[in-house]
Amino acid sequence: QVQLQESGPGLVKPSQTLSLTCTVSGGSITTNYYYWSWIRQPPGKGLEWIGYIAYSGSTYYSPSLKSRTSISRDTSKNQFTLQLSSVTPEDTAVYYCARGPGSSYPYHCEYLEVWGQGTLVTVSS
Secondary structure (H helix, E strand, C coil), rough: CCCCEECCCCCEEECEEEEEEEEEECCCCCCCCCCCEEEEEEECCEEEEEEEEEEECCCCCCCCCHHHHEEEEEECEEEEEEEEEEEEEHCCCEEEEEEEEECCCCCCCCHCCCEEEEEEEEEEE
C-alpha cells in the first residue's frame, strides 16, 4: 500500500527558501492518473492546498502562492519536492504531502486519499 513521508528542515529563516521532500513507497509517482500535492495547515487554522505535480510531471499551483512555489520530482528516487521562496513567519505550518486526483483551483482537499503524517516547519529568525 502507498505511504508518503515528508522530510526536511524544521526551521527556516525569513527570506530564505523552504524546501521539503516527500518520499513515496508502495507505488510510483508516475502511475496513471495520480496527482501528488502539497498542503499546509498553520497553527489554529484550516488546510491550505499549495499545488501538485501530476504523474506526467506537469504542475499546478494555488494562485495565492504560485509566484513563490515550485514543485518538482525525482522519479529515480520516487520523490517529489516543494520549494517555497521568500518565506515569512506567516508560512509557519504543518506541511503535508498527499495523493489524489487532478483538479483545477479551488482544489478540494477532501479528494486526497493518502496523506503523509506531516512535518512542522517554523519560519523564525
